[in-house]
Amino acid sequence: MKKYIKSFIIASTFGLLVVPAINVYNGIYGTNPLQKSDFAWLKNSDFFNMDFSLPYLGFALYKNGISISPENVVVGKDGWLFLGDRHAYVMSESRNLKPFNKMRMDKFAEARLKWDSFVKSQGGIGYFVSVAPNSHSIYREKMPDWASKAKPSANIEYLLSKSDNDKTLADLGSSIRLNKNSSHLPLYFKTDTHWNSLGAWYGYQDLQKKISHSDPSLKWLGTEDIKFSYNERSGGDLSRFLRITQFVKDTAVSVGINRNSKIHITDFKGNNIRSGDLSDRQDNMEKQLIVYSSNALNNKKVLWLRDSFGGALYPYMNATFSTIMQQHYQDVLSDPKHLRKMIQEFNPDLVIITTVERNALSGYFGNSPN
Numbered sequence: 314m315k316k317y318i319k320s321f322i323i324a325s326t327f328g329l330l331v332v333p334a335i336n337v338y339n340g341i342y343g344t345n346p347l348q349k350s351d352f353a354w355l356k357n358s359d360f361f362n363m364d365f366s367l368p369y370l371g372f373a374l375y376k377n378g379i380s381i382s383p384e385n386v387v388v389g390k391d392g393w394l395f396l397g398d399r400h401a402y403v404m405s406e407s408r409n410l411k412p413f414n415k416m417r418m419d420k421f422a423e424a425r426l427k428w429d430s431f432v433k434s435q436g437g438i439g440y441f442v443s444v445a446p447n448s449h450s451i452y453r454e455k456m457p458d459w460a461s462k463a464k465p466s467a468n469i470e471y472l473l474s475k476s477d478n479d480k481t482l483a484d485l486g487s488s489i490r491l492n493k494n495s496s497h498l499p500l501y502f503k504t505d506t507h508w509n510s511l512g513a514w515y516g517y518q519d520l521q522k523k524i525s526h527s528d529p530s531l532k533w534l535g536t537e538d539i540k541f542s543y544n545e546r547s548g549g550d551l552s553r554f555l556r557i558t559q560f561v562k563d564t565a566v567s568v569g570i571n572r573n574s575k576i577h578i579t580d581f582k583g584n585n586i587r588s589g590d591l592s593d594r595q596d597n598m599e600k601q602l603i604v605y606s607s608n609a610l611n612n613k614k615v616l617w618l619r620d621s622f623g624g625a626l627y628p629y630m631n632a633t634f635s636t637i638m639q640q641h642y643q644d645v646l647s648d649p650k651h652l653r654k655m656i657q658e659f660n661p662d663l664v665i666i667t668t669v670e671r672n673a674l675s676g677y678f679g680n681s682p683n
Contacts, residue, residue, distance in 0.1 A: 367381065367556045368556040368557055368559065368560065371555040371556040371557045372555075372556075372557045372560045372561075374388075375388055375555055375557055375561075378457065380397075380555060381555055381556070382397075382554045382555060383397055384397050384398060384399040385397045385399050385400070385551075385554040386551050386554045386555055387404060387456070387457065387460065388457070388555075389452075389455045389456045389457055389460075390454075390455050390456070390457065391455060391503075392503050392504070392561065393448075393452060393455035393456070393503045394503065394504050394505075394551035394552065394555070395448060395449055395455075395456055395460075395551075396447070396448075396449075396506050396551065396671070400671065401671040401672060401674075401675075403447060403449065403671040404449070404460065406466045406468065406469070406671065406674070407447065407449040407450065407453075407456075407460065407463075407465065407466055408460055408463035408464070408466075409463060409464040409465060409466050409467055410463075411466070411468060413467040413468055413471070414468060415471060417468075417674070417676075417679065418468065418471050418472050418475070420679040421472070421678045421679050422475055422479060422481075422482070423679075423681070424678065424679050424680060424681045425440065425442055425479070425481035425482060426481060427681045427682055427683070428440040428481075428652075428664070428681070428682055429480070429481045431653070431656065431682045432656060432661075432663075432664050435656055435657060435660060436660065437656075437660075437661055437662050437663060437664065438524075438527055438528045438662050438663050439480070439481065439524070439527045439528075439663065439664070440481055440664045440666075441481055441482075441483055441520070441523060441524060441663065441664065441665050441666065442481060442482050442483070442666045442668065442673075442678070443482075443483040443485050443516070443519070443520050443523070443665065443666065443667045443668070444472070444473065444476075444482070444483070444484055444485055444486070444668055444669075444670055444673045445485045445486070445508065445513075445516055445622040445667060445668070445669050445670065446484075446485065446486035446489065446669075446670050447669065447670045447671050448501045448506070448508075450465070450469070450486060450670060451486065451489055451490065451493060451500065451501060451512075452493075452501060453465070468674055469670060469673070469674070472673060472674070473486075476523075480523070480526055480527060482523075483519055483520050483522075483523035483524075484519060485515075485516035485519045485520060485667075486516070486519070486670075487519050488515035488516070488518045488519050489508075489512055489515045489516065492515055496511065498511050498541065498543055498564070498566055499511075499564050499566070500512035500515065502549045502563050502564070502565075503563050503564070504548040504549045504550075504551050504552040504561055504563045505548075505549025505550050505551055505552075505563065506549070506550055506551060506621075507549070507550075507621060507622060507624070507625065508622065508625055509564075509565065509566040509625060510541065510566045510567055510568040510625050510628070511541055511566045511568075512625070513622075513625035513626045513629070514539065514541075514568065514629065516626065517533075517534070517626060517629040517630075520665070521533040524663065524665075531610075531611055531613070532610040532611055532633075533610065533633060534570065534610070534629055534632055534633060537571075538570055538571050538572065538632070539568055539569065539570055539571070540568070540569045540571070541566055541567065541568055541569075542566070542567050542569070543564055543565060543566045543567065544564075544565055544567070545562050545563070545564065545565070546562065546563050546564070546565040547559070547561070547562060547563070548560075548561040548562065548563055549563055568592075568628055568629075570591050570592075570628055570629075570632050572591065572608055572610075572632050573608055574590070574591055574606050574607050574608035574609065574631070574632060575588060575589070575590060575606075575607045575608075576588065576589050576590065576591065576593055576604055576605060576606050576607070576631055577604075577605045577607075578593070578595065578602055578603070578604050578605075579602070579603050579605070580600065580601065580602060580603070581601040581602075581603060581638070586602065591606070591628045591631045591632050592627075592628050593627065593631070594624045594625075594627045594628075595627065595639055596624070598619070598620070598621075598639070598640060598641035599640075599641065600640065601638055601639070601640045601655075602638070602639050602640070603636065603637070603638045603639075604631060604636070604637045604638075604639065605635065605636055606631050606632065606634065606635050606636075606637075609631070609632060609633060609634050609635040610632060610633050610634075611633060611634055611635065612635045613634050613635060613636070613662040613663060614634075614635070614636040614637075614638075614659065614660065614661045614662050614663075615630070615634045615636065615637045615638070615661055615662065615663045615664075615665055616637075616638050616655060616656065616659055616661040616663070616664045616665070617630065617637050617638065617639045617665050617666075617667070618639070618640060618641070618642035618645055618646070618664070618665070618666045618667075619639060619641065619642065619665075619666070619667040619668070620641060620642065620643075620667065620668055620669055620672060621669075622667060622668070622669045623639070623667045626667065634663075638655075638659050638661070642666050642668060642677075643675075643677065646666075646677040646678065646680055647677045647680070648680075649680045649681060649682055649683075652682070653682055
């Protein structure tokens with residue numbers, strides 16, 4: 314017993330001496346060095362702040378399959394990270410722990426058909442909801458055993474089963490699942506919540522198949538139009554939850570599109586924002602932005618309501634459609650009057666919604682135009 318008490322005293326004394334010393338050193342020589350007037354912080358709790366140790370602790374635990382923030386990130390196999398339950402209960406849903414709600418899914422299908430009819434009544438081609446899969450669904454074998462061996466979500470399986478016969482719903486994971494094992498490049502980031510340009514390319518092909526059923530005359534990119542390259546990058550958004558971005562690497566896949574096209578971006582009122590090329594990605598989803606493409610395959614107007622998974626789709630969408638108005642879908646779908654007004658004022662040929670799987674069960678997808 315005396316040995317343990319002695320060890321505790323030594324460790325505590327060491328911590329009381331070393332932690333303040335490190336904080337003082339970081340305060341003087343760190344990335345944001347203190348001014349003389351700032352030394353008042355030595356009198357408060359920052360003197361014993363342990364934040365400097367979190368990246369090292371996070372990395373040590375990560376290497377042993379443990380997350381310092383399990384509600385945000387679950388550590389999988391071979392360096393893979395997966396979003397945790399704090400975000401749309403994605404881990405519980407992927408393990409089929411959420412109640413099955415057939416009525417909710419059927420309501421979504423009814424709403425899609427009503428919106429499709431409304432778009433067509435305004436002279437458009439149709440209304441399409443496209444669902445991009447979570448990494449949990451595509452790289453399920455990379456999740457820890459307690460998650461990977463569970464049954465997949467009954468809600469998601471039922472929702473996507475409708476895509477076979479429903480002209481308004483596109484499962485953007487079909488081609489990904491077919492090509493995952495044959496691809497020498499990853500389709501998703503290991504340390505980020507998103508797919509990369511190659512994963513998005515396969516999703517684009519599924520969107521093409523679905524929309525072509527409604528309008529076979531539309532033109533789409535083919536494999537001869539694109540070329541992929543890859544390079545190493547630092548860790549993504551999931552690694553930031555663990556404070557280990559500086560310690561981990563990921564693979565970025567870039568796409569080049571063989572079309573001489575320029576884009577111009579304005580707000581809804583026509584005010585200039587910027588110009589660019591097909592690779593330009595619009596990160597701002599809060600406001601309505603309109604993207605004009607000078608040499609698109611189709612002279613069509615598209616209302617594209619999307620989330621961050623739309624980012625990797627942008628080069629393909631920019632090359633395919635001449636005019637795209639984009640915004641995040643949540644605020645628009647939450648108020649059906651808002652979407653009706655957008656459709657009536659913008660008068661799009663196509664309304665396309667792109668949502669990641671974990672958000673595809675949100676209640677606003679059941680809101681109808683009337």
